[in-house]
Amino acid sequence: MNPAPPVIQIELGMNEISLAAAGASAIPSLGREFYQRTTPKVAEGLLGKLLVRSAGSGIVVVRIVDVEAYLGVEDPACHTYRGRRTQRTEAMWGPAGHAYVYLIYGIHHCLNVVTVGVGIPEAILIRGAAPVFGAETMRQRRGGAKSDRELLNGPGKLCQALAVTCSDQSSDFTIRESGLFIGNDDFSVERCSIERRKRVGIDYAGEAAEWPLRYVLHSNDNV
DNA sequence: AGGAAGATCCGCT
DNA sequence: GCGGATCTTCCTG
Numbered sequence: 490m491n492p493a494p495p496v497i498q499i500e501l502g503m504n505e506i507s508l509a510a511a512g513a514s515a516i517p518s519l520g521r522e523f524y525q526r527t528t529p530k531v532a533e534g535l536l537g538k539l540l541v542r543s544a545g546s547g548i549v550v551v552r553i554v555d556v557e558a559y560l561g562v563e564d565p566a567c568h569t570y571r572g573r574r575t576q577r578t579e580a581m582w583g584p585a586g587h588a589y590v591y592l593i594y595g596i597h598h599c600l601n602v603v604t605v606g607v608g609i610p611e612a613i614l615i616r617g618a619a620p621v622f623g624a625e626t627m628r629q630r631r632g633g634a635k636s637d638r639e640l641l642n643g644p645g646k647l648c649q650a651l652a653v654t655c656s657d658q659s660s661d662f663t664i665r666e667s668g669l670f671i672g673n674d675d676f677s678v679e680r681c682s683i684e685r686r687k688r689v690g691i692d693y694a695g696e697a698a699e700w701p702l703r704y705v706l707h708s709n710d711n712v
Numbered sequence: 713a714g715g716a717a718g719a720t721c722c723g724c725t
Numbered sequence: 726g727c728g729g730a731t732c733t734t735c736c737t738g
Contacts, residue, residue: 595732
């Protein structure tokens with residue numbers, strides 16, 4: 490049998506939107522052009538967007554609230570600094586709008602969005618998000634009782650909650666049928682403030698450690 | 713072939 | 726606030 494997909498109610502603070510379970514069809518995915526801009530612009534643009542994860546049985550939706558830009562061959566903090574091109578960083582050299590996933594400290598995965606275009610290896614690290622749908626699934630994956638706030642506040646935690654691993658390498662964020670896509674809803678960033686800060690955990694990068702390439706979204710609602 | 717370091721997280725103090 | 730976990734990746738010799 491082939492029942493109509495159940496409608497899921499999503500609570501967004503004062504807002505409420507509904508989604509079809511089969512593919513979150515109420516969320517249009519962002520097109521390639523969105524990612525083919527300068528990395529800081531894309532980073533800022535990602536704030537407030539929805540990241541939709543379908544893996545196995547479940548769908549999980551989170552709202553992006555914390556990102557960091559990594560500016561490629563001229564950024565000492567970037568994995569592709571001075572043109573480093575290795576098996577690990579290969580996805581960064583590819584087309585914009587795809588995932589770059591890597592393992593850090595042998596334990597945690599980090600999820601990035603590749604920007605600009607082929608041959609220009611820049612990317613944005615997704616550091617934090619707010620649960621929109623599927624908090625229970627994420628809580629289970631994170632192991633134990635965690636507050637909504639603790640579910641996704643860190644790049645490793647976010648990957649754990651979304652079950653993102655290196656098998657998601659190069660996944661296309663513009664394609665709804667891929668396991669990971671990024672989309673829009675009627676959320677308004679206008680009512681929020683965007684804070685720029687220094688990036689985290691890159692003290693080795695000298696002066697670049699001071700560059701204000703971390704973007705954090707603050708909302709008056711319940712984001 | 714070997715070693716050092718890492719875009720982190722968690723638990724303990 | 727601090728240190729350990731844990732292992733891949735990359736650079737050096």
